[in-house]
Amino acid sequence: MSEKYDWLVQIPVNASDMKAWANARDAHLLHLKPYVADGTIVFAGPTLAAHPKEPEDKMEITSSVMMFRARTEEEVRAIVSKNAFVEAGVWDMDRAVVAPFKCGDSALKFYLSSECV
Structure with missing residues (x-):
């Protein structure tokens, strides 16, 4: 099987230790960099408990x-398992979700194409 599929990953953050998150963040980003560069990771970011009311307010991160x-x-889980956030205990891997996903951008392009009209 050579076709690539979209996968949506959500991993809860152990919010009790945000110091570990801060300490592992640079290594976490360094791990993601080659996968972003080659298109394996399309987007990534944190979910928040709420948007900060003021620019100086801290963000309460709930998941990645x-x-x-x-x-x-399995390929996705193998990449995720080698991330610094796993070793640092930042991610709650017992509650990680890897779900088959269809990126809306690709679907939108299809639905707007002449083939579908």
């Missing part, structure tokens, strides 16, 4: 969300 383009769920 990423969209992968990969052949299998």
